[in-house]
Amino acid sequence: MRLLTATGHTIRHSPRLATGLALLALMILLAVLSPVLVDAIGNGKDPLELATYERWLVPSSDHLLGTDQFGRDVLAMVISATSVSLQIGAIAGVISTVVGVIVAFVAGYKGGWVDNVLSTFTGILLVIPTFPLLIALSAYAKNVSLFQVGVMISIFSWPFAAKTIRSQVLSLRSRPYVDLARVSKARDLEIIVTELLPNLLPFIGVGFASSALGAIFGLVGLEVIGLGPGGVIDLGQIIFNAINTGALTLGAWPMFVVPIVLLTVLFAALNMINIGLEEVYNPRLRGVAGE
């Protein structure tokens, strides 16, 4: 209940956050409806199947965004690719946030040598150049699934979440209300979950949004150099195809432009959420705690 009112309050006070959430909601809606939309576009046929239509059709009322080099409907491709991009964001976002939060809480709350070991490990992962390693990993692991790529990307993105959240845990764990909980016989886990976690929700939200963003663009990066997972089309792969086939010179500009526009919107939406959360919650948390 408190959570809902707080959320409502927060959104009302930050147009940026509201816009970001609205844009993201639209894209999620698009992704959720993608099977239906693709069916509707196909009108009995599968618009994503090779050679369903003629190749390189220019945009028309039948094919709003034209067709690609294999005779697939570009609009249908873009819609289902959006869903794939969001999926990778969600997969990697959830994994890195969960791992990051657990590591951060254990390290920050326990302190001592546990913290030293975990922080050193996190620190090492943070300084490893991520993208080249990701390239190496994907080149090595042929025919990886979307989920596997998500896991691979998470390996490199959880340390960011862990690092930000740990510093927050450190600052919260010495609060008097934690001491009060301890003299009220609360156990460590109970303190973490009921005293610390609620106050960290905005930071966890920020961690999630950044990891998701990183994963979406990481996948685009892999696709653009031809190392994406097999069997799925994400926005990056459409761009890769457009570049590779010289689609722009054939008049098939939507194949290049539309995915980029969608990615830009997604980037903007997640960033607005990120900045909005930070903007609203930092002063607000301070305001509530130390007013």
Place this chain on the structure above:
Amino acid sequence: MTKTIELSGVQQRFHARGAAGGYLTAVEDASFTLSPEPPQVVSLVGQSGSGKSTIARNVLGLQKPTSGTVKYGGKDIFKLNRDEYDDYRRNVQPVFQDPYAIFNPFYRVDRVLWKAVKKFGLATSRAEGLALIERSLDAVKLDPDRVLGRYPHQLSGGQRQRVMLARIHMLRPAFVIADEPVSMLDAQVRRLFLDILLDFQREYGMTTLFITHDLSTVYYLGGSVMVINRGRIVERGPVDVVMHEPSHPYTRLLLDSIPQPDPDQRWTGRIEVDELSGTAEAGTPKATAPETPII
């Protein structure tokens, strides 16, 4: 119930970069006994940074001393079995300094009281628990309707600190460890707070370790006093004796640094609750917007 709290040779060091030896000694060889018979106030006074809060945290089991022991009922508090631990927790309870940071901003203030009810099994039903909470709020001159259901930032510092006292009233511990509980309150609320504490001592037999840097508060409370300087307890004795014939130069220094050095002039009269509510609480228009703190 005649269990005592007994500190012997408590030393607390912290790692500190740049300090000699790589550590800082916050408390050195602190030994004293708090006895519940008779109920009394023992003040611990010293400058900022002298190690007062560290001793409080040691006594409360929040910080394990580097060496020396804190015993409750003759047993080391860090080696208690389950029943002994429950008994210790129930009977050694804090009031902290900062009435703002003591509440988790995420929850309503009631939660602190309900937590006490549940964790210490004070009531068997919700109704019984609520009755208990309301009675305790009454005991600290708070109107339950004005406090329950509110968020901490909607209460004043004095109100929040009295909610902590209400918690003490519910638990009736044998020992209250009060770490500068009034340093952030204004003079009027401060006296109200101290009077409630003295009432508790009289009515429920609570012994208080009262930590402060303010000698006039020590004087008001009476009882005995320990003076701490740079982690060492340098002087102890009945308040009247220590205040009039300080034997340690540091105590003399502390006494001399009071702006109004007239310890004979006790604060006169007790503050009447009606007077307070007349001037401060009832006088304010009823808060309508929930964001507006009362008082």
